[in-house]
Amino acid sequence: MLDKLESLVKEAQKAADAISNHKDLVRAVSHIDCDGVCSAAIIVRALSKKRKTFHFSFAKYLNDAMINGLAEEAKQGRWKLLVFTDLGSGAASGLAPILEYAKIIIADHHMPAKKDGSEQFYTHPNLIHVNPLLFELKEDISGSGMTYILARALDPANIVSGDIAIIGAIGDAQTGSIGDKWQVLGLNQEILKDAERVGSLKVTKGIRLWGRFSRPVHKALEMSIDPYIPGITGNESAAVQFLTELRIPVKNNGNWRSLSELTKEEQQRLVSAIIIERLRHNDPNPTQIFGDVYELPHQTGEFRDAQEFATIANACGKSLQGYLAVGACLGDEEKIGRVRETVAGYKKQIGSMVSWVYKNKDNPEIVRLTEKAAFVFGDDKISEDLISTVSSIVHRSGFLGRKVLIGFGKAPDNGMKISARTDDDSDIDMNQLMRDCVKEVSGNGGGHLRAAGGQIPSDKVERFVELVTGYLAKLKNPEIKA
Numbered sequence: 001m002l003d004k005l006e007s008l009v010k011e012a013q014k015a016a017d018a019i020s021n022h023k024d025l026v027r028a029v030s031h032i033d034c035d036g037v038c039s040a041a042i043i044v045r046a047l048s049k050k051r052k053t054f055h056f057s058f059a060k061y062l063n064d065a066m067i068n069g070l071a072e073e074a075k076q077g078r079w080k081l082l083v084f085t086d087l088g089s090g091a092a093s094g095l096a097p098i099l100e101y102a103k104i105i106i107a108d109h110h111m112p113a114k115k116d117g118s119e120q121f122y123t124h125p126n127l128i129h130v131n132p133l134l135f136e137l138k139e140d141i142s143g144s145g146m147t148y149i150l151a152r153a154l155d156p157a158n159i160v161s162g163d164i165a166i167i168g169a170i171g172d173a174q175t176g177s178i179g180d181k182w183q184v185l186g187l188n189q190e191i192l193k194d195a196e197r198v199g200s201l202k203v204t205k206g207i208r209l210w211g212r213f214s215r216p217v218h219k220a221l222e223m224s225i226d227p228y229i230p231g232i233t234g235n236e237s238a239a240v241q242f243l244t245e246l247r248i249p250v251k252n253n254g255n256w257r258s259l260s261e262l263t264k265e266e267q268q269r270l271v272s273a274i275i276i277e278r279l280r281h282n283d284p285n286p287t288q289i290f291g292d293v294y295e296l297p298h299q300t301g302e303f304r305d306a307q308e309f310a311t312i313a314n315a316c317g318k319s320l321q322g323y324l325a326v327g328a329c330l331g332d333e334e335k336i337g338r339v340r341e342t343v344a345g346y347k348k349q350i351g352s353m354v355s356w357v358y359k360n361k362d363n364p365e366i367v368r369l370t371e372k373a374a375f376v377f378g379d380d381k382i383s384e385d386l387i388s389t390v391s392s393i394v395h396r397s398g399f400l401g402r403k404v405l406i407g408f409g410k411a412p413d414n415g416m417k418i419s420a421r422t423d424d425d426s427d428i429d430m431n432q433l434m435r436d437c438v439k440e441v442s443g444n445g446g447g448h449l450r451a452a453g454g455q456i457p458s459d460k461v462e463r464f465v466e467l468v469t470g471y472l473a474k475l476k477n478p479e480i481k482a
C-alpha cells in the first residue's frame with residue numbers, strides 16, 4: 001500500500017511542479033456536486049496562494065462540446081495548462097484535441113478511461129493524472145481528497161484545507177468514502193488527522209440530524225432527508241407528534257429547543273425511537289442515525305456541522321451557484337448569508353421528491369421491484385439534476401428493500417438521466433453495469449463501484465430495464481443478503 005501511495009504522491013508532485021513552473025493563466029474546471037465544489041475551494045485557494053492567475057468554471061460533465069471549445073482556445077494559445085478536479089478521468093481518452101496544444105492535470109477519483117480497444121488506462125505525455133485507481137488504490141478517497149493531495153504537494157501550508165476535503169468526502173458518501181458505521185474510511189482518515197492537527201475539524205459521536213445547532217428539534221426531524229425517516233421527513237406535524245409521544249418538550253420557557261439542547265437521556269430516547277422507525281421500514285443501516293459528527297469549530301450556525309456543510313455545498317452546486325459554496329468554504333461572510341436561501345429551497349425540493357417516491361412505492365407505474373433491483377421512474381417528477389441525490393437517499397433509506405436501485409429523471413432533448421446505486425458490501429460493479437447496459441441503447445455512462453450514472457434516449461427506458469435485469473441475472477452473487 002505504501003509504495004502505491006508513494007507513486008500517487010509522486011504524480012501529485014509532478015502536477016504541483018507543472019503549476020509552479022507555469023507563468024500564464026491556468027484554466028480550472030470542477031464538477032458541480034459537493035465533492036466538486038470542495039475540490040474547487042481547495043484548488044482556488046491553492047492557486048491564489050501561489051499568486052497564479054486563473055480562470056475557473058463549474059461543469060456537469062466534460063462533453064464533446066466543452067472539450068472542443070477548450071481545445072479551440074488552447075489552439076489559439078489562451079491556455080497552456082488546464083486543471084480538472086473531481087471530473088476528467090472518465091473522459092481522459094477524449095482529451096487528445098486539447099492535449100495537442102496544452103498540458104492537463106486531472107485530480108479525480110472516477111474510473112479512468114481505457115485506451116481504445118485495450119484494457120490499459122489512457123495515457124498521454126501531456127497528461128498528469130492524479131487518481132487513486134491508476135495506482136491500485138481504492139476510490140474511497142474523494143475528488144476533493146485528490147485535490148487536497150495535489151494542493152499539499154504545491155505547498156505544505158495547504159494543510160489548512162483538510163476540513164474542506166473531508167466535507168467533500170462526506171458529500172460523496174455513496175462512493176464508499178463513508179462506512180456504514182458513519183465514519184470516514186481509507187486515505188480520508190489521514191486527511192482527517194491533518195484537519196484535527198490544525199484544529200479545523202473536531203470529531204465527536206452524536207445524532208446525525210440536520211440543524212443540530214441551529215434548528216428547533218422538530219424542524220430538524222422534518223428536514224432530515226439523509227437519514228430519511230419514513231413518515232416524519234417532510235411532515236412537520238408528524239415530527240411534533242413523534243416528539244410528544246416520546247415526552248420530549250419542543251419548547252423551553254417559550255423558546256424552541258435545538259437537538260444540541262436536549263438532555264443526554266432525551267437524545268437517547270430519540271435515537272432509539274428513530275432506529276425502531278427505520279427498522280420497521282427495512283432500513284439496511286438503521287443505526288446510521290448515530291455516528292461520527294464532524295464539527296467545524298471555526299464556523300457558525302449550520303455551517304458548524306460538516307455534514308450540513310456538505311448538503312449546503314451540494315445544494316449550491318446543483319443549483320448552479322457553486323461559487324457561493326466556494327465562498328462559504330473559504331469563510332466569505334457575504335456568500336455565507338446568500339447560501340441559506342438556496343439551501344432551504346433545495347432541501348424542500350429533495351425532501352418532497354423522496355416523499356413522492358415513498359408514497360408511490362406500491363404503484364408499479366412509478367416503482368417496479370424485481371428480484372434484484374428497484375426501478376424508480378421519476379420522469380418529469382424528478383429533474384435530471386436531482387435524480388442522483390434522490391436515488392442515493394432512497395437507496396440508503398432502504399424502504400424499497402436491499403436491492404440495486406436504478407432511478408430515472410427526465411433530461412432535455414428527449415433524454416433520460418439514470419442513477420444507479422448499490423450497497424457498500426455489494427459485489428456488483430455499478431460502473432460496469434452502467435457501461436454495459438447503456439451501450440446497446442446508444443447512451444453513455446459510468447462512474448464508481450457503488451454509484452454510477454448515465455443518459456439514454458427516453459424511448460429506450462424499457463429496453464434498458466430489460467438489459468439491467470439480464471445483467472443482474474447473469475451475476476453469480478446476488479445482491480440480496482437479508
Ligand SMILES: [Mn+2]
Pocket residue numbers: 035036086109142143144172
Ligand atoms: Mn466525487
